[in-house]
Amino acid sequence: MAVNVTINGVERSIDTDPETPLLWVLRDELKMTGTKFGCGIAQCGACTVHLDGYPTRSCQTYLSDVEGASITTIEGVEGKAAEAVRAAWRELDVPQCGYCQSGQILAATALLTETPKPSDEDIDAAMDGNVCRCATYVRIRAAIHRAAETMEG
Known part of the structure; x- marks a missing residue:
């Protein structure tokens, strides 16, 4: 079927x-x-x-x-939030091994689509359960804030 x-x-x-x-x-x-x-x-x-x-x-x-x-999927995500997230990820050199990054980017894009100016608490809630083996959580949070600034300006 x-x-x-x-x-x-x-x-x-x-x-x-x-x-x-x-x-x-x-x-x-x-x-x-x-x-x-x-x-x-x-x-x-x-x-x-x-x-x-x-x-x-x-x-x-x-x-x-x-x-x-x-x-x-990561291959097809597009729009203002996705572009801002990708740019911030590159600017702040977020990935290390990169394995988790497609999931991280999709979660961050969904967050910024719904909440264009997220607080740290909003980011923590949206990204909860997205595990990064390299522990780049501080850069991920900073990149989400940077993407939000880009979308605003």
């Missing part, structure tokens, strides 16, 4: 087991490898995608759960 979903603005009909986690559909079926496998239990955030604009862990979201939905 095919599942119809829009991924990065492209309507797709995916004919694979509907109980396959979205993460593996993206990586194995569609060859979109920007979304990373981290823990497999939705606790680390490396697999974060936007599901109808909301950050969602793709390792525990099944293909059958996204019928008719709109998915945005």
Whole structure:
């Protein structure tokens, strides 16, 4: 049974087991490898995608759960918030190993889309559960504030 979903603005009909986690559909079926496998239990955030604009862990979201939905991956995220986040990430040299960064960027983009001038508490709440093995949390927070300033100006 095919599942119809829009991924990065492209309507797709995916004919694979509907109980396959979205993460593996993206990586194995569609060859979109920007979304990373981290823990497999939705606790680390490396697999974060936007599901109808909301950050969602793709390792525990099944293909059958996204019928008719709109998915945005790191390869397709765009808009004012995404551009500001990417620029701030580069400016402040946020990533070290980079493994978690697609999930971090998608979470930060969703935050700034909803809350253009977040407080530290807003950032902590939005980014909670996005684990960075290199512990660049201070740079991540600074980059989110920088992105908010860019969006404002």
